[in-house]
Every structure is written in C-alpha cells, then in structure tokens.
Amino acid sequence: MTTSPVQAGSASPTGRPRVVIVGTGFGGLFAAQALKKAPVDVTVIGKTSHHLFQPLLYQVATGILSEGEIAPATREILKRHENTRVVLGEVTDIDLTNRTVTSTVLGRTSVHPYDELIVAAGAGQSYFGNDQFAEFAPGMKSIDDALELRGRIFGAFELAELATDQSEIDRLMTFVVVGAGPTGVEMAGQIAELAHRTLKHDFRNIDPTTARIILLDAAPLVLPSFGERLGGKARRQLNEMGVEVQLGAMVTNLDENGIEVKDSDGTSRRINAATKIWAAGVQASPLGKQLAEQSGAAVDRAGRVSVLPDLTLPGHPEVHVVGDMINLDKLPGVAQVAIQGGRYSADAIKRRIAGKPAAAPFKYFDKGSMATISRFSAVADIGKFRFGGFIAWVLWLVVHLMYIVGFKSRVTTVFHWAISFLGRGRSQRVATQQQVYGRLALEHLGPEFEQSKTGGLADDAPAEDLTGRRSA
C-alpha cells in the first residue's frame, strides 16, 4: 500500500481554499457544478469513475437502457471546470481534527487536505442484518448490481428453455422482487413486460408469458409514500399485468433455490424461485458513523447523521453533509434532497469566502415524486395533486430525461425508450458470465486479490502526491 505524504493543513498550490467533495452522485455532482466559477480548488473523490442516475437502474437490469446512458464519466461532465479535479478512490477515513480525507484505490492511498468538505456518499442496500441474503438476492444500487440482475433475469429464461423437469422450469421462471416501494414496483412491472411482451415469441420449449412475477413486502401497502388511493391503483394495475402482489409477507430466509416468507397471520411458506431481487431498505454510507463519532452528532438506525439546519456538523461549520446520508426533518432519501443540499452547501461555501452572512437554514422544496408501473402508466404525487395513468407517465418521461446528464445520453435514451415502449424490443440484452458471477467471485477471492492487482506496488514504494496536480 502506498501513502501520499501530504501534510494536514498544507497550503493549496494556488493559495485558494480547498474544497473536497466526497461522492459523485446527485449531491456531490451538483455541489461541484455549483462551484464551477468559485475562487476555490475543488477535489471530487468518487469510488466509481461515473455519476450514476440510480432511478433508471432497473431499466439497465431489464435490458431497456445501456449502462453508459445512465452513468456518464464524472471526469467528462466536469471537464470544463478549470478549478476542479476528479480523483478515483474510496474514502476510508475522514479526520475532522486534521481536516483531511483519505482515499484508496487498488492499494494506492492518497490524503486530501481540505478547508471545506462536502460529504455526499449516499446509501447502500440494507438487508436488515441479513447480509448473507445478498449472495442470492442482489440489490439495486450500482451498475454492477444492475448488470448482474440483467444476467440473472435473462439467464433464467435461457436455463428454463433447457430444463426438462417442470418443477425446475417453474423455479427458473419465478421472479421475486422484495420491497413494494417505487424501485420494487418499477422492477416487477418491467419483468412482467419483458416476459409478456418482449420475450413472448423468442423461445420454443417454454412460454415466457407463463412466468410468475411476485412482488412482496412486509408492509400492508404498495407504494406507501404515495398514499392508499394511488398505492391501491398501482396494486390493481400490477395485478392486471400478471404481477402477484403479496403484502404483509416478511422474508425470513433466502437461498439459491427460493425464499422463505412469514405471512401476517403467522404462517410460514416457501416460494421456489431462481431469481430474487432485493429492493427493500437502505443503509447510509459508513462514513456517516465516522463523522458522527468525531463531531458528537447523532446517527440513526439507518446510519444517517443528524446535521444542523444548515447541513453542517455540530462544531464543524466547514463540514457539510448532504443527500441520503442525512437525518433532518424526516427528509426523504430522494434525488432532489441531495441535489438541493449539494447546491445549498456550495452556496454556503461561496458566501463564507465572499465574507457574506450565512444563508437561511436549508429548506427542501418538494417537487413531488413519481413511479412507473408499466409503459404508459405511472403514479405521481405533486403538491396537492395525486394522480395516475398516461399523463403521469409522460411527466415521468420528461422529468427523468431532464435529469439524465449529457445530450448524447438523452438522445439515445429516447431512442431506446421508443424501441421498448412503442415497440416490444429491448436493445440491451447482453448478459455475460462476468456480470453474473463477478461479484461472487471477487468475494470468494477476498481482499488479498485486490492487493495483488496493485501493479506490483510495494508497501514502501515512492509515494505519489496527487494533491498538487490538476486534472479534469
């Protein structure tokens, strides 16, 4: 492992205040964009080299969109920001006393001093203490997850085509989505459309339209955040599409072949299913706990940090935390909270540098929420209006298109949507063994494998100081 010998508090080469941003999701990216013309040196650190548009991950998983369309390179997005450099690395340590952030990638460690810090590391999947479920039921948080699921979903139909035993065919053609929030509903709806429309004529031994798609949740409602009326509408529509909605059903165990469920009346049962998808629960980045421990801020069960009304940490006005990592006024874990928080924090930094008084506390402007159920149908909750159907779906298309980053991606997305929603096709049906087995293989290989991929760097190899260098 190599370590950059950057001294805490060392001055920026330009003499300007150093702003470090952790995360290239909605909070991090929009904060960086808001600092474009500010007299600061910005370092954006992300553990992936792309900005991920998570709301459309399910479309990558079901073959509608390619990963590139929802995950443009951060470096490309920020290439015209002359005050900004982009660094690939996972932040492992934040030292609030010495004002440094430590990141590492493939055994190369760098230390980044800051004057102002914005932490926007988001949230990961939560299996509610059953992390072993992840092996059999991938979540939906990253491009890796979406591609693995794509491989598992399309692969299940391929294996069913080969199987001769009916119970095996049934197992392969049963898809269980756990979690009836927006992600679960969208995923279940798209698997149903895939089975019933896209793949209808593609097989000879199986009939994909007989695939069983089950959406289950321990809660008594579909889309609880949209209220009973819209949730009920979504449930009826899912039923019409052939999705079995099972509510009050708590997952108690999972294995390669199926899922065990306890119903609200206390009875237990098993569903044989090859493909399980976990769309229930989130856990904030572990960096939240680090920040809380050092600042005395509280952290809730989901790992979110209680921030002050200006999104900073107690006793640390220079540390801003935004997006899915924060616990403030019951704000939801949605993109707009992160975007607005990122912009607010960037503005607070600019004000401080300009010697202006601090802005009013952060106020979230709720622009509403939407979820698609199938092509031509969505539900929307915007201000006083809660409605569903075609208009909601068109609105959903327009809003999502607006927030996809980059002209190229928007054009190709529209093209692929036309193929899938007006026609029956799916342009992205490639599924490789690497996609399906890569995650598990890496887990089995263990951390030593990562060390072996450092290109031969030894523990005492010359240190590389990244902090004085500029790149976009």
Ligand SMILES: Cc1cc2nc3c(=O)[nH]c(=O)nc-3n(C[C@H](O)[C@H](O)[C@H](O)COP(=O)(O)OP(=O)(O)OC[C@H]3O[C@@H](n4cnc5c(N)ncnc54)[C@H](O)[C@@H]3O)c2cc1C
């Ligand atoms: C499947 C899915 C569907 C969704 N659909 C919707 C929707 O329809 N509408 C909506 O408003 N919201 C939706 N959301 C929620 C929305 O995507 C999040 O609220 C939003 O992304 C939060 O932004 P963020 O910046 O806090 O975190 P993220 O966007 O998750 O970004 C976190 C960033 O931090 C990086 N990171 C994490 N840990 C580290 C580390 N240690 N070091 C370096 N980098 C790190 C990550 O790689 C990532 O770049 C959805 C989420 C998911 C998963």
